[in-house]
Amino acid sequence: MDARGPAGGMPRRAFLAATLGGLAVTLAACTDGGPTPTPTPTRTPAPSPTPSAGGVPAPEAFLRSRWSRDPFTRGAFSFEAVGSTPELRRALAEPIADRLVIAGEGTSSDAPGTVHGAYAEGVRAARTIADLADEGDRIAVIGAGIAGLAAARTLADAGHDVVVVEAGTSLGGRLRTVEDDAFGGPVVLGSVFASDGAELRPVLAEAGVATRPFTPNVQARTPDGVVAEPSPAGWEAIAIAQEWAAGNSADVSLTNALIRSGAVPISGEPGADGLSPRDWLVNAISTGVEPTTGAAPTRVSAKRFDADMVWRPTSRVVSGWSALIDRLADGLAIAGSSVVTTITVGDDGVGLRLDTGESLRMHRVIVTASVGVLKTDTITFDPPLPLLHQRAIGVLGMGASDVVWLAFDEPFWRADAAGATPTDGTSGDANVFTLVGATPTVAAWLDVGVDPRRPVLLGILAAEHARRLAELDDDDALAEVLASLEPFAPR
Structure with a gap:
């Protein structure tokens, strides 16, 4: 799988044109590459082996x-703040004008704040948008975390024309995994747990994700x-x-x-x-x-x-999440380093404006931005989201x-x-x-x-x-x- 664009560092203008071919795209900035599956960590240099005053040895x-602090997550997971209800989460998942669907662990009424909840909501959103779509519709998925990749994978496997638009430079969102020999293997910087019996379990086994x-x-x-x-x-x-x-x-x-x-x-x-x-x-x-x-x-x-x-x-x-992310992203058209700033929903489609000035015209959109991001003005919705959606975003907490x-x-x-x-x-x-x-x-x-x-x-x-x-x-x-x-x- 190569989610980074063609070898040789194809510039972003060409990468978008290649992966989004046939769309009405206004291209402004030119930067190299798209997202890579795993980011390179910045690790604190090995400290001096002198023990601390409290007897704790220096770590290796x-x-x-x-x-x-991550502008594309604004927190780790949603939680039940005062006034939260399962009904509010379900309301946030309701389609808007038959064009836009919000998905992620924040819309899960059964398993909010969990990996399997996010995955299931991505699949749910894909099926919802597929039922609304007409033949030949172009569908964008905003966000390449677990919910976004699950949605895009489901749509692509069903034969739909789909592209993933990711703000960051890596795939997987809050399931970030890095390799570091000092730890003897993968280091998970997001959720380190998986739940037995969930919808995600067979997918993990199929992808070869090892658990203990x-x-x-x-x-x-x-x-x-x-x-x-x-x-x-x-x-x-x-x-x-x-x-x-x-x-x-x-x-x-x-x-x-x-x-x-x-x-x-x-x-x-x-x-x-x-x-x-x-x-x-x-x-x-x-x-x-x-x-x-x-x-x-x-x-x-x-x-x-x-x-x-x-x-x-x-x-x-124990093996990290990379194998799952790679499997879900395999063969998908992914535009990385592409921050969506405005989503305009119309009668005949959805317009996406990027922070670079680029514009994309799609028929349907799935938004998998976190509740923390939705609470900010990072993305402007035109027209504004329905009042019940706004209420859900305002009430739900981001931990x-x-x-x-x-x-x-x-x-x-x-x-x-x-x-x-x-x-x-x-x-x-x-x-x-x-x-x-x-x-x-x-x-x-x-x-x-x-x-x-x-x-x-x-x-x-x-x-x-x-x-x-x-x-x-x-x-x-x-x-x-x-x-x-x-x-x-x-x-």
């Missing part, structure tokens, strides 16, 4: 995502590094708040429900272990609610938050969530580091590490070192911590995440 390698069972075994430690006996106090307080919210006519934030239900104030009196119910509530929020939603409890719907989704992954993608990957020489965080036994959910050893007794910078650390010779930790950043660290340069961000590892270092 460090990689991270910064989705909230992952059963979370969560361990909490105090700032002093002491393993804490788990307490249900925090989740019990959240359950009280949600029970109160369910009987309330208006939706409120989880924070509001905690207060109005009487679940908080909660005792700050420490027990024999030095931990209080308040500590465990902070732990439940910072290592459960926030990683699941990408948002603070002040923004999360008390009615819609699903506590059963906390630490419920079943499989981890901030990032990952940090660290490769170490020794697995110092394991109970028996000398044994160097992989703990990737295949044994009774802890493989998810959280902090209780203080608010963590990193919501949770996952032991994903499947090769004893390459111990690897994957950190989950969420909500405001994700946004704050995304603004830091690599050196400052690395210093903060290493400091958050101190409770898990040898003493």
